[in-house]
Amino acid sequence: MDFLLQYLWEILRGFIVTVEITLFGVFAGLALGVLLAIGDLYGGKVVSLFIGAYTEFFRGSPIIVQLFFFYFTIPSLLNTTFDAFTVGLVVFALNSAAYQKGYIKGAIAVISEDQMMAALSLGLSKTKAIFYVILPQALRLVIPAWSNEFCSLTKSTAALLILGVPELTSTGRRIASIYFRYIETYLVIAIIYLAWVTVVTKIADKVYERVRIPGIEISV
Numbered sequence: 650m651d652f653l654l655q656y657l658w659e660i661l662r663g664f665i666v667t668v669e670i671t672l673f674g675v676f677a678g679l680a681l682g683v684l685l686a687i688g689d690l691y692g693g694k695v696v697s698l699f700i701g702a703y704t705e706f707f708r709g710s711p712i713i714v715q716l717f718f719f720y721f722t723i724p725s726l727l728n729t730t731f732d733a734f735t736v737g738l739v740v741f742a743l744n745s746a747a748y749q750k751g752y753i754k755g756a757i758a759v760i761s762e763d764q765m766m767a768a769l770s771l772g773l774s775k776t777k778a779i780f781y782v783i784l785p786q787a788l789r790l791v792i793p794a795w796s797n798e799f800c801s802l803t804k805s806t807a808a809l810l811i812l813g814v815p816e817l818t819s820t821g822r823r824i825a826s827i828y829f830r831y832i833e834t835y836l837v838i839a840i841i842y843l844a845w846v847t848v849v850t851k852i853a854d855k856v857y858e859r860v861r862i863p864g865i866e867i868s869v
Contacts, residue, residue, distance in 0.1 A: 663820030678745025685750035707747035752794035756787035796853040
C-alpha cells in the first residue's frame with residue numbers, strides 16, 4: 650500500500666469533506682427536524698399535511714435522485730447554477746431532517762401528555778412548556794436514533810461522487826483508477842469510514858448513558 654502514501658493528504662482532504670457534509674447534515678437536520686416535529690404535532694392540519702408531503706419526498710426517494718433534482722432540475726427551472734458542494738450540504742440537511750423529524754416526534758409523543766399537563770398546571774404557556782420542559786427531555790431520548798442517523802448519513806455521502814464532489818469515496822475511486830489497485834485502495838477507504846463511525850457512535854453511546862431518562866425509552 651506504499652502507493653497510497655503519496656496521496657495521503659488528498660485522502661485526508663476527502664475525509665474532511667465527508668465529515669463537513671455529514672456534520673452539517675446531521676446538525677442542520679436536527680434543528681429543522683425539531684421544527685418539523687413541533688409543527689406536525691401542534692401546527693394544525695394544513696401544516697401537518699405540508700410536513701407530511703415533505704417527509705414522504707425525502708424519505709421515499711433515493712438520495713441520488715434528490716441530488717440530481719437540486720443540482721440539475723431546480724437550477725434549470727431558475728436558469729442558474731449551483732455549486733455541487735453546496736447542493737450536497739442542502740440535500741443532506743433536508744434529507745436528515747425528514748428522518749429526524751420522525752425520531753423527535755416519537756420522543757415528544759412518549760413524554761408529552763403528562764409533562765404538558767404538569768407544565769400548564771404550573772402556569773407555563775404551551776410554547777414554553779414545549780421548549781423548556783418537553784423538548785429537552787425528548788432530545789435526550791433520541792440520542793440512539795441520532796447515532797443511527799449519523800452512521801447512515803456518513804455512508805450516504807459516497808453518493809456525492811456523481812456530482813464530482815471530492816469526498817472520501819470519490820477520492821479513493823480516482824486513486825484506484827490511476828494505479829488499478831482497487832482492493833487496497835477501497836480497503837483503506839472502508840477502514841477510514843469504519844473508524845470514524847465507530848468513534849462517533851461510541852461517544853454518542855457514552856453521552857446517552859450519562860443523560861438518559863431511567864425507565865423511558867423509544868423504539869427506532
